[in-house]
Amino acid sequence: MNVQDYSKISPTAKMTAYWRAKSDIPHSREVAQVMRGEDMTQQLIGQQMTSVMAQYSPMVFEARYKAINRGLQLCKAGNVLELASGLSPRGLGVVDAGYTYVGADLPNMIAESAPLMTSIAVHDGIDTAHLFYEAVNVLDQQQMGKASKHFKGQSFDICNEGLLMYLNLEEKTRLCANIHELLTRVRGSWITTDIEFHFLRAKLLNSVNLEVREMYKNAIADISSRVGRDMINNEFLHIEDATAFFTQAGFTFRRFPFYDGSYALSTLEAAPEYVREPLLEVLSSIHVWILTPML
Numbered sequence: 001m002n003v004q005d006y007s008k009i010s011p012t013a014k015m016t017a018y019w020r021a022k023s024d025i026p027h028s029r030e031v032a033q034v035m036r037g038e039d040m041t042q043q044l045i046g047q048q049m050t051s052v053m054a055q056y057s058p059m060v061f062e063a064r065y066k067a068i069n070r071g072l073q074l075c076k077a078g079n080v081l082e083l084a085s086g087l088s089p090r091g092l093g094v095v096d097a098g099y100t101y102v103g104a105d106l107p108n109m110i111a112e113s114a115p116l117m118t119s120i121a122v123h124d125g126i127d128t129a130h131l132f133y134e135a136v137n138v139l140d141q142q143q144m145g146k147a148s149k150h151f152k153g154q155s156f157d158i159c160n161e162g163l164l165m166y167l168n169l170e171e172k173t174r175l176c177a178n179i180h181e182l183l184t185r186v187r188g189s190w191i192t193t194d195i196e197f198h199f200l201r202a203k204l205l206n207s208v209n210l211e212v213r214e215m216y217k218n219a220i221a222d223i224s225s226r227v228g229r230d231m232i233n234n235e236f237l238h239i240e241d242a243t244a245f246f247t248q249a250g251f252t253f254r255r256f257p258f259y260d261g262s263y264a265l266s267t268l269e270a271a272p273e274y275v276r277e278p279l280l281e282v283l284s285s286i287h288v289w290i291l292t293p294m295l
């Protein structure tokens, strides 16, 4: 696979940015507005599905973003390398707290995200001296190594959300090896929300009616074919498979719930009442993983 093939995945970052913009996540609104997140969402899943998903997705994507922040907090992370960073505004918070942030994504995505994030930082008076965006294919060890040079030998942790479902097992194995190599040197951890995301979808689908379930399945199939990736079969269907895979890849891990009550969900109130309880239950039952290379 060359970079052009992976870059078909990049438009999905605009959809994520659109859902996040419904929340109180700092800078998320400007990002979605400038990047025309709503237009891309409608292009990707259609107008009708956009309305249906508007009931669920803002809470899901707010929780996913804040769960990564919770993981970084649990690891006492300072410097952060975010893989497949898309249009995540996380870097602005990291540098504002006095640390170094490197957002790594494919060249086409970085060409859009880097100028936007820098201009938001400048506008908001955030020092950009330690804010970096690097064109990186996460499957390329050299490019990953080059991006990590921004930390100048200091320790850092890695995070990502919304990537693993696009990669097959062989690609995930390569990604794990690249992350393992970087983190072993600095004794850092990798925080990811991607390992149990499939269970979130499956559980949510169980709580909706047949018509919505069919529409949702069609939307996932459409996105899969558009990005040229098998999003369903790329998932770990059983926790035991994920456990075995990451152990084999040389990691130890701990897990905590996506929603553990440690942060406020600003989108909760706007969600229809019949969505709130089941969604909170699902978000509390699936986990973020913190992976650390075995020594």
Ligand SMILES: C[S@@+](CC[C@H](N)C(=O)[O-])C[C@H]1O[C@@H](n2cnc3c(N)ncnc32)[C@H](O)[C@@H]1O
Pocket: 006, 007, 009, 010, 011, 012, 013, 016, 017, 083, 084, 085, 086, 087, 088, 104, 105, 106, 109, 136, 137, 138, 139, 160, 161, 162, 163, 166
């Ligand atoms: C669903 S978006 C998620 C973006 C961001 N993490 C977020 O949650 O808003 C998927 C991202 O993965 C990136 N991506 C896909 N394949 C990649 C690869 N091989 N290397 C680096 N980034 C990749 C895409 O460009 C896109 O930004």
